[in-house]
Amino acid sequence: xxxxxxxxxxxxxxxxxxxxxxxxxxxxxxxxxxxxxxxxxxxxxxxxxxxxxxxxxxxxxxxxxxxxxxxxxxxxxxxxxxxxxxxxxxxxxxxxxxxxxxxxxxxxxxxxxxxxxxxxxxxxxxxxxxxxxx
Amino acid sequence: xxxxxxxxxxxxxxxxxxxxxxxxxxxxxxxxxxxxxxxxxxxxxxxxxxxxxxxxxxxxxxxxxxxxxxxxxxxxxxxxxxxxxxxxxxxxxxxxxxxxxxxxxxxxxxxxxxxxxxxxxxxxxxxxxxxxxxxxxxxxxxxxxxxxxxxxxxxxxxxxxxxxxxxxxxxxxxxxxxxxxxxxxxxxxxxxxxxxxxxxxxxxxxxxxxxxxxxxxxxxxxxxxxxxxxxxxxxxxxxxxxxxxxxxxxxxxxxxxxxxxxxxxxxxxxxxxxxxxxxxxxxxxxxxxxxxxxxxxxxxxxxxx
Amino acid sequence: xxxxxxxxxxxxxxxxxxxxxxxxxxxxxxxxxxxxxxxxxxxxxxxxxxxxxxxxxxxxxxxxxxxxxxxxxxxxxxxxxxxxxxxxxxxxxxxxxxxxxxxxxxxxxxxxxxxxxxxxxxxxxxxxx
Numbered sequence: 361x362x363x364x365x366x367x368x369x370x371x372x373x374x375x376x377x378x379x380x381x382x383x384x385x386x387x388x389x390x391x392x393x394x395x396x397x398x399x400x401x402x403x404x405x406x407x408x409x410x411x412x413x414x415x416x417x418x419x420x421x422x423x424x425x426x427x428x429x430x431x432x433x434x435x436x437x438x439x440x441x442x443x444x445x446x447x448x449x450x451x452x453x454x455x456x457x458x459x460x461x462x463x464x465x466x467x468x469x470x471x472x473x474x475x476x477x478x479x480x481x482x483x484x485x486x487x488x489x490x491x492x493x494x
Numbered sequence: 495x496x497x498x499x500x501x502x503x504x505x506x507x508x509x510x511x512x513x514x515x516x517x518x519x520x521x522x523x524x525x526x527x528x529x530x531x532x533x534x535x536x537x538x539x540x541x542x543x544x545x546x547x548x549x550x551x552x553x554x555x556x557x558x559x560x561x562x563x564x565x566x567x568x569x570x571x572x573x574x575x576x577x578x579x580x581x582x583x584x585x586x587x588x589x590x591x592x593x594x595x596x597x598x599x600x601x602x603x604x605x606x607x608x609x610x611x612x613x614x615x616x617x618x619x620x621x622x623x624x625x626x627x628x629x630x631x632x633x634x635x636x637x638x639x640x641x642x643x644x645x646x647x648x649x650x651x652x653x654x655x656x657x658x659x660x661x662x663x664x665x666x667x668x669x670x671x672x673x674x675x676x677x678x679x680x681x682x683x684x685x686x687x688x689x690x691x692x693x694x695x696x697x698x699x700x701x702x703x704x705x706x707x708x709x710x711x712x713x714x715x716x717x718x719x720x721x722x723x724x725x726x727x728x729x730x731x732x733x734x735x736x737x738x739x740x741x742x743x744x745x746x747x748x749x750x751x752x753x754x755x756x757x758x759x760x761x762x763x764x765x766x767x768x769x770x771x772x773x774x775x776x777x778x779x780x781x782x783x784x785x786x787x788x789x790x791x792x793x794x795x796x797x798x799x
Numbered sequence: 800x801x802x803x804x805x806x807x808x809x810x811x812x813x814x815x816x817x818x819x820x821x822x823x824x825x826x827x828x829x830x831x832x833x834x835x836x837x838x839x840x841x842x843x844x845x846x847x848x849x850x851x852x853x854x855x856x857x858x859x860x861x862x863x864x865x866x867x868x869x870x871x872x873x874x875x876x877x878x879x880x881x882x883x884x885x886x887x888x889x890x891x892x893x894x895x896x897x898x899x900x901x902x903x904x905x906x907x908x909x910x911x912x913x914x915x916x917x918x919x920x921x922x923x924x925x926x927x928x
Contacts, residue, residue, distance in 0.1 A: 394686075429640070727886040728882075
């Protein structure tokens with residue numbers, strides 16, 4: 361499916377996380393997402409960016425504007441070279457009450473997105489992809 | 495002959511006999527039974543046709559017969575504008591594609607004339623030209639389709655907005671009477687417009703009445719509960735009313751947890767609770783059979799039933 | 800470094816969050832508030848988030864922490880002005896926000912606190928479903 365635009369953002373500080381939010385918001389507005397859909401996408405991006413920073417030791421986000429037939433969407437790929445995740449199923453379970461931890465970021469981001477994919481192995485870093493369609 | 499040379503031949507033909515070619519092409523367009531002369535005037539058609547020929551000449555010059563090359567950007571843009579406009583005017587995809595396809599007739603007539611003595615060359619160039627025009631014609635169809643899809647999506651959105659009115663029953667008390675089946679998309683629109691109204695009117699109580707909803711499935715029930723949860727996060731409370739016996743059964747059967755969501759059988763009961771919570775009561779006036787809604791003094795306020 | 804201002808109104812504290820906070824700012828707000836609750840002997844904290852377009856799990860946890868710490872210090876917390884899009888997203892995210900009362904705006908929040916003082920009402924704003 362055709363990619364209309366690509367950009368990459370570094371995630372190495374908490375200021376970068378703010379910049380990631382702003383970049384994702386700008387593209388979502390550009391595509392004409394409803395306010396609720398914008399908020400869901402930016403919030404999911406915030407969760408994943410934070411994960412990348414805190415558990416992945418820093419990384420990058422790649423943002424793509426994609427088109428499929430009549431619909432357009434935003435795809436985000438968060439990648440880090442961190443420790444990776446040993447038990448993906450466990451990580452996807454919500455861990456809000458445990459006050460932090462990968463769980464809430466991943467499960468939440470999945471619920472807020474139309475598409476979600478994760479590739480991660482111990483010692484091989486983590487790659488999380490989400491997408492939301494207009 | 496290489497395709498570049500074929501392209502050159504076409505450019506030459508388009509150049510040398512432009513006026514009569516344009517005329518024949520126009521006639522072919524108007525003649526084909528699918529064209530509707532009522533939607534576009536002859537001079538508008540002529541203008542569009544001339545612009546297309548100009549763009550096509552430039553494209554052939556720089557991009558040969560490859561319609562996907564950047565040299566054809568101008569042609570594609572022109573066709574895109576035209577298709578979108580015609581789609582909106584009500585032309586069918588075939589009618590729009592005829593614009594391109596009907597150019598074949600006058601063009602091939604001139605190719606036959608030029609390559610009278612060379613059957614092989616005639617066949618090759620005709621083939622190249624027909625492939626090019628076919629691709630351009632199909633391109634208009636794709637654009638046409640996309641335009642219709644977008645229109646349908648927009649209309650669906652508008653329809654959903656129209657069918658979810660939020661009503662102010664009293665200061666600080668809203669009501670949302672839902673009617674008809676609730677699918678996922680519609681419920682979301684409903685949810686958003688209720689929450690938006692809560693912010694706008696600063697109403698801390700909203701009654702969601704589902705008397706007019708024949709069935710409730712798990713997804714709808716979940717959406718309703720999410721609406722209630724979201725309203726609570728914003729600082730407003732929701733009361734769900736109009737739960738008919740069948741729906742009550744379905745809810746229990748589905749195992750949907752209502753927890754502390756207040757539910758009432760009728761909108762009237764829900765309104766009564768809402769009034770009480772707002773510190774209001776309805777009182778009968780002394781010398782008439784009418785009543786009025788008055789603010790209750792704190793010491794008169796009953797405990798909530 | 801910039802800090803988020805905390806307003807004192809009698810025995811109540813009012814915090815209006817208007818910027819997209821990065822983590823350090825959020826942490827310093829938590830610290831500042833705790834200090835201020837003690838020094839002002841505050842009975843309640845109102846957090847106005849009507850300007851926030853995004854509340855993610857980090858901010859959510861910050862709010863829950865503030866509420867928990869306030870309670871230990873015998874003060875109530877009321878979060879006011881949450882935007883619809885934010886509320887919908889938080890519900891989808893599944894963020895519980897336990898022990899946090901909510902109100903539509905500062906005025907409603909104050910009324911809620913007053914009513915509480917009068918009636919010892921104890922409605923919880925638990926949003927988990």
